[in-house]
Amino acid sequence: xxxxxxxxxxxxxxxxxxxxxxxxxxxxxxxxxxxxxxxxxxxxxxxxxxxxxxxxxxxxxxxxxxxxxxxxxxxxxxxxxxxxxxxxxxxxxxxxxxxxxxxxxxxxxxxxxxxxxxxxxxxxxxxxxxxxxxxxxxxxxxxxxxxxxxxxxxxxxxxxxxxxxxxxxxxxxxxxxxxxxxxxxxxxxxxxxxxxxxxxxxxxxxxxxxxxxxxxxxxxxxxxxxxxxxxxxxxxxxxxxxxxxxxxxxxxxxxxxxxxxxxxxxxxxxxxxxxxxxxxxxxxxxxxxxxxxxxxxxxxxxxxxxxxxxxxxxxxxxxxxxxxxxxxxxxxxxxxxxxxxxxxxxxxxxxxxxxxxxxxxxxxxxxxxxxxxxxxxxxxxxxxxxxxxxxxxxxxxxxxxxxxxxxxxxxxxxxxxxxxxxxxxxxxxxxxxxxxxx
Amino acid sequence: xxxxxxxxxxxxxxxxxxxxxxxxxxxxxxxxxxxxxxxxxxxxxxxxxxxxxxxxxxxxxxxxxxxxxxxxxxxxxxxxxxxxxxxxxxxxxxxxxxxxxxxxxxxxxxxxxxxxxxxxxxxxxxxxxxxxxxxxxxxxxxxxxxxxxxxxxxxxxxxxxxxxxxxxxxxxxxxxxxxxxxxxxxxxxxxxxxxxxxxxxxxxxxxxxxxxxxxxxxxxxxxxxxxxxxxxxxxxxxxxxxxxxxxxxxxxxxxxxxxxxxxxxxxxxxxxxxxxxxxxxxxxxxxxxxxxxxxxxxxxxxxxxxxxxxxxxxxxxxxxxxxxxxxxxxxxxxxxxxxxxxxxxxxxxxxxxxxxxxxxxxxxxxxxxxxxxxxxxxxxxxxxxxxxxxxxxxxxxxxxxxx
Numbered sequence: 001x002x003x004x005x006x007x008x009x010x011x012x013x014x015x016x017x018x019x020x021x022x023x024x025x026x027x028x029x030x031x032x033x034x035x036x037x038x039x040x041x042x043x044x045x046x047x048x049x050x051x052x053x054x055x056x057x058x059x060x061x062x063x064x065x066x067x068x069x070x071x072x073x074x075x076x077x078x079x080x081x082x083x084x085x086x087x088x089x090x091x092x093x094x095x096x097x098x099x100x101x102x103x104x105x106x107x108x109x110x111x112x113x114x115x116x117x118x119x120x121x122x123x124x125x126x127x128x129x130x131x132x133x134x135x136x137x138x139x140x141x142x143x144x145x146x147x148x149x150x151x152x153x154x155x156x157x158x159x160x161x162x163x164x165x166x167x168x169x170x171x172x173x174x175x176x177x178x179x180x181x182x183x184x185x186x187x188x189x190x191x192x193x194x195x196x197x198x199x200x201x202x203x204x205x206x207x208x209x210x211x212x213x214x215x216x217x218x219x220x221x222x223x224x225x226x227x228x229x230x231x232x233x234x235x236x237x238x239x240x241x242x243x244x245x246x247x248x249x250x251x252x253x254x255x256x257x258x259x260x261x262x263x264x265x266x267x268x269x270x271x272x273x274x275x276x277x278x279x280x281x282x283x284x285x286x287x288x289x290x291x292x293x294x295x296x297x298x299x300x301x302x303x304x305x306x307x308x309x310x311x312x313x314x315x316x317x318x319x320x321x322x323x324x325x326x327x328x329x330x331x332x333x334x335x336x337x338x339x340x341x342x343x344x345x346x347x348x349x350x351x352x353x354x355x356x357x358x359x360x361x362x363x364x365x366x367x368x369x370x371x372x373x374x375x376x377x378x379x380x381x382x383x384x385x386x387x388x389x390x391x392x393x394x395x396x397x398x399x400x401x402x403x404x405x406x407x408x409x410x411x412x413x414x415x416x417x418x419x420x421x422x423x424x425x426x427x428x429x430x431x432x433x434x435x436x437x438x
Numbered sequence: 439x440x441x442x443x444x445x446x447x448x449x450x451x452x453x454x455x456x457x458x459x460x461x462x463x464x465x466x467x468x469x470x471x472x473x474x475x476x477x478x479x480x481x482x483x484x485x486x487x488x489x490x491x492x493x494x495x496x497x498x499x500x501x502x503x504x505x506x507x508x509x510x511x512x513x514x515x516x517x518x519x520x521x522x523x524x525x526x527x528x529x530x531x532x533x534x535x536x537x538x539x540x541x542x543x544x545x546x547x548x549x550x551x552x553x554x555x556x557x558x559x560x561x562x563x564x565x566x567x568x569x570x571x572x573x574x575x576x577x578x579x580x581x582x583x584x585x586x587x588x589x590x591x592x593x594x595x596x597x598x599x600x601x602x603x604x605x606x607x608x609x610x611x612x613x614x615x616x617x618x619x620x621x622x623x624x625x626x627x628x629x630x631x632x633x634x635x636x637x638x639x640x641x642x643x644x645x646x647x648x649x650x651x652x653x654x655x656x657x658x659x660x661x662x663x664x665x666x667x668x669x670x671x672x673x674x675x676x677x678x679x680x681x682x683x684x685x686x687x688x689x690x691x692x693x694x695x696x697x698x699x700x701x702x703x704x705x706x707x708x709x710x711x712x713x714x715x716x717x718x719x720x721x722x723x724x725x726x727x728x729x730x731x732x733x734x735x736x737x738x739x740x741x742x743x744x745x746x747x748x749x750x751x752x753x754x755x756x757x758x759x760x761x762x763x764x765x766x767x768x769x770x771x772x773x774x775x776x777x778x779x780x781x782x783x784x785x786x787x788x789x790x791x792x793x794x795x796x797x798x799x800x801x802x803x804x805x806x807x808x809x810x811x812x813x814x815x816x817x818x819x820x821x822x823x824x825x826x827x828x829x830x831x832x833x834x835x836x837x838x839x840x841x
């Protein structure tokens with residue numbers, strides 16, 4: 001199949017999913033989608049399979065389906081492909097028009113409206129990460145594309161972005177590391193009308209948490225595993241139907257397990273935090289949770305777990321960049337319009353240099369994040385680049401959040417302005433492990 | 439397609455420049471730090487080699503002269519050209535020694551100015567000659583619009599009068615690009631740059647400075663007393679255009695700021711590599727997978743230093759890449775220079791603390807690098823000037839509004 005054909009097929013699949021949605025017009029997707037439709041008039045539509053919320057294998061492939069790696073780089077290049085640009089624009093429009101206005105209420109209510117999650121699913125972000133053989137619309141595995149999506153989503157609101165993107169972390173993990181049985185059983189749900197709430201749970205509640213030294217345990221037993229432990233700050237915890245949970249596998253190392261929310265011994269408690277409140281974070285307690293033998297992802301391979309941690313850290317970096325950009329975009333008109341001592345406060349170097357530094361550090365964060373993702377998708381080692389991006393995004397992100405409040409002064413401290421929320425949300429970067437994945 | 443790795447086509451250049459830095463610069467680095475104002479004669483042969491590298495690679499170059507005007511505007515194909523290759527070369531050479539790079543014949547900042555704004559005839563005439571840059575005066579530094587050196591048209595010549603300081607390689611270069619005003623009352627628009635031949639009557643070297651760092655590089659002060667310069671040596675548009683007059687001379691900076699950022703990056707990488715060696719010898723483990731908070735304070739600080747370095751490096755590559763692709767890059771060039779300048783000082787000073795007496799004594803090069811570092815946050819636009827430029831761009835303010 002040629003690239004053009006693959007593109008067409010994907011376009012059609014997305015179109016199929018979103019054509020009924022009024023969103024398509026609002027976010028300018030109609031035109032590109034229609035163009036693709038016109039081009040592909042010879043291609044037959046494949047009706048989306050309706051799937052229930054029972055995780056049962058409908059149709060199994062002989063071997064697991066993965067997305068091919070993006071290829072074809074030789075030169076230094078910062079220009080996104082047309083497709084990446086189109087997707088980013090669509091997500092950004094959604095973030096600005098849907099997420100931003102809903103952010104205050106969701107933050108207060110500690111939950112994301114179901115309608116918003118459905119709209120987010122209709123954008124097809126999760127679908128793009130699932131191969132066509134499995135009912136998705138993805139043609140290529142690109143961590144960079146995912147970075148652009150995470151960044152754009154967080155420009156609307158970081159907490160809502162986490163809520164919208166958390167399920168696709170689970171589907172992405174299944175695409176990357178699931179075997180044919182796991183993919184057949186769980187992925188169809190993610191290509192349906194709406195995404196099942198799902199979460200990738202790594203974090204544990206203790207100081208100096210290191211995801212490579214877990215206290216949650218998985219003991220082998222006949223035909224399966226028994227899990228014990230506590231997972232902290234799990235997004236969508238109360239509503240999630242499916243988890244991927246990290247636990248120390250007896251006799252091996254940290255590993256990822258597929259855990260259905262209905263598993264006996266699994267309990268959820270609300271755990272609202274300083275920020276990310278729209279993501280409805282909760283604690284997942286595992287008490288002698290019995291899992292079947294096929295619950296273990298990737299046979300517990302150490303390199304898969306390490307890759308998962310790195311890809312998740314990159315996703316958090318992308319969220320920080322998006323949130324930081326939102327802050328800068330908000331601050332610029334504010335300091336230009338706010339008058340003190342007879343002129344805009346932006347005419348003072350102490351204010352102006354602060355803006356300059358936000359701009360400089362933010363751009364550095366963005367480039368470091370893109371580099372880590374770009375190395376990941378090229379199959380190069382990316383542990384160091386990830387650590388560097390995380391260090392930058394954690395440290396500078398927090399400063400940007402703090403400066404955003406500071407530059408607004410008293411206005412920054414009250415909830416009429418979003419700065420205080422960014423202050424709270426940006427603190428999550430550098431703390432959080434898991435949850436999102438590029 | 440987004441890719442932030444250095445392209446393969448630069449690997450030969452990188453390797454060559456690294457060899458020069460390692461085999462030629464490093465061994466004489468301390469020697470010329472101690473022997474300030476002595477001419478590093480080792481560089482003469484090297485300069486010829488470098489000319490060969492530049493010529494051989496076409497777009498490739500390793501010095502300040504390599505910056506260019508990118509490609510024709512009708513092409514939208516991604517290009518990694520002379521701005522990026524020059525940057526890569528400068529980073530490698532400054533891993534060796536910044537002062538020696540600044541003393542490389544025919545690679546002066548004046549050469550960058552010529553490469554950036556000269557016309558075809560001038561490019562040909564000044565080809566292969568070493569040009570220094572003279573902007574600063576006793577009464578003006580960052581505020582280059584306040585230049586007092588005057589140029590008065592007299593027939594086919596201009597007559598220059600004034601005083602110039604901080605001219606890097608001013609003693610050793612063959613040409614000096616001098617900034618002078620055609621009319622003090624007009625300000626920026628009247629400032630033009632003139633290529634002045636050394637030995638021109640009235641163009642006198644006053645002294646060489648004694649400095650904190652980059653002592654291998656000579657820093658000269660000149661007086662100009664009725665210096666007669668041919669009108670054809672004026673770079674750019676001779677007319678005073680109030681609309682965009684300053685743009686001509688300032689344009690050089692969009693190309694040279696990434697290079698000076700590159701100098702800072704080369705030095706920073708040298709510091710980081712040496713610091714890592716010293717720390718690891720002391721038993722410090724640097725782990726990129728474990729969270730930094732779970733590591734030793736030294737390891738955590740080191741990763742933070744590396745992070746700032748990477749941020750600065752990518753900002754600089756971005757600025758040079760934009761220049762190669764004819765995208766306006768004033769904002770990104772200043773971002774790069776600001777971040778690289780402050781990072782190299784910060785990293786070099788922290789490295790000394792981490793390495794203790796090994797860092798502070800002259801037994802290693804760390805203390806020298808920390809002294810060399812400071813100029814990189816000053817020349818070619820100080821930290822504060824870069825912040826001012828970035829702020830004006832982001833806020834949409836003029837230089838009259840945000841001063």
